[in-house]
Amino acid sequence: MSKGLQQHHNVIQPLLTIMEKLRDPETGCPWDKQQTFATIVPFTLEEAYEVVDAIEQADFESLPDELGDLLFQVVFYCQLASEQGMFDFAVVVERICNKLTRRHPHVFPTHDAESPLADAQKVKQSWDAIKQTEREQKQQFSLLDDIPVALPALNRAIKIQKRVAKVGFDWPDLAPVVAKVHEEIDEVMEEAQHLTAQPEIYHERVVDEMGDLLFAVANMARHLGVEPEQALRQANQKFERRFRGVESFADKSGKPMNEHSLEELDTYWDQVKQQEKT
Numbered sequence: 712m713s714k715g716l717q718q719h720h721n722v723i724q725p726l727l728t729i730m731e732k733l734r735d736p737e738t739g740c741p742w743d744k745q746q747t748f749a750t751i752v753p754f755t756l757e758e759a760y761e762v763v764d765a766i767e768q769a770d771f772e773s774l775p776d777e778l779g780d781l782l783f784q785v786v787f788y789c790q791l792a793s794e795q796g797m798f799d800f801a802v803v804v805e806r807i808c809n810k811l812t813r814r815h816p817h818v819f820p821t822h823d824a825e826s827p828l829a830d831a832q833k834v835k836q837s838w839d840a841i842k843q844t845e846r847e848q849k850q851q852f853s854l855l856d857d858i859p860v861a862l863p864a865l866n867r868a869i870k871i872q873k874r875v876a877k878v879g880f881d882w883p884d885l886a887p888v889v890a891k892v893h894e895e896i897d898e899v900m901e902e903a904q905h906l907t908a909q910p911e912i913y914h915e916r917v918v919d920e921m922g923d924l925l926f927a928v929a930n931m932a933r934h935l936g937v938e939p940e941q942a943l944r945q946a947n948q949k950f951e952r953r954f955r956g957v958e959s960f961a962d963k964s965g966k967p968m969n970e971h972s973l974e975e976l977d978t979y980w981d982q983v984k985q986q987e988k989t
Contacts, residue, residue, distance in 0.1 A: 727800055898923065
């Protein structure tokens with residue numbers, strides 16, 4: 712155990728004690744006592760995204776707070792499980808320690824382990840092989856069985872695509888991937904042209920084709936080595952930054968935003984973009 716880990720070996724105990732008191736049937740917090748596994752899931756997702764946001768904003772002053780909020784979610788689940796006689800925090804720590812040790816035989820060798828792996832690619836191959844063995848031991852019937860349904864859709868699409876690519880179900884280069892994106896765009900537009908006349912029929916068809924298009928775009932991002940969720944977050948941030956600039960130009964004009972024509976707003980948009988280049 713490293714010096715840092717030794718120093719903080721028992722630092723989790725105060726948090727576990729606080730969590731236990733919050734859930735005390737008699738003296739605990741009324742809100743915390745009402746929570747279940749299902750009700751705190753939205754908070755877990757929110758806290759995870761706040762960690763991501765702090766990292767992307769390089770807000771390392773706030774990052775310990777956000778990581779603490781996320782850790783509290785783990786402790787909360789463990790307290791619920793302990794109350795129901797399922798497991799506790801110690802079991803969670805033991806499971807992840809065992810998993811990390813098992814999946815890194817090049818770092819934690821056993822008597823029958825192979826020689827240390829020389830590069831990251833070999834480590835990745837070893838990791839995948841060990842995970843496949845674990846799936847077989849769990850008697851999973853599909854490569855996709857353990858991909859969480861609750862993942863953000865773009866992230867889940869990438870996980871699905873990466874998983875099936877490992878068994879050869881993937882295009883070998885970018886060209887057919889791009890062609891598939893164009894094909895899906897055409898299929899969306901084919902259904903969309905009927906949408907106004909018969910929305911009750913064609914809306915679901917458009918939804919279905921849009922889903923195929925987004926999946927194809929995610930696949931294109933994967934082939935280009937781009938994480939689509941991250942790319943879309945960056946695009947959202949860029950759009951927000953530029954639109955705030957448009958609002959600033961509109962405010963300086965002395966005319967309310969909703970009284971501007973689209974052409975005027977587009978002109979402001981171009982000015983904002985030009986300012987970013989200078």
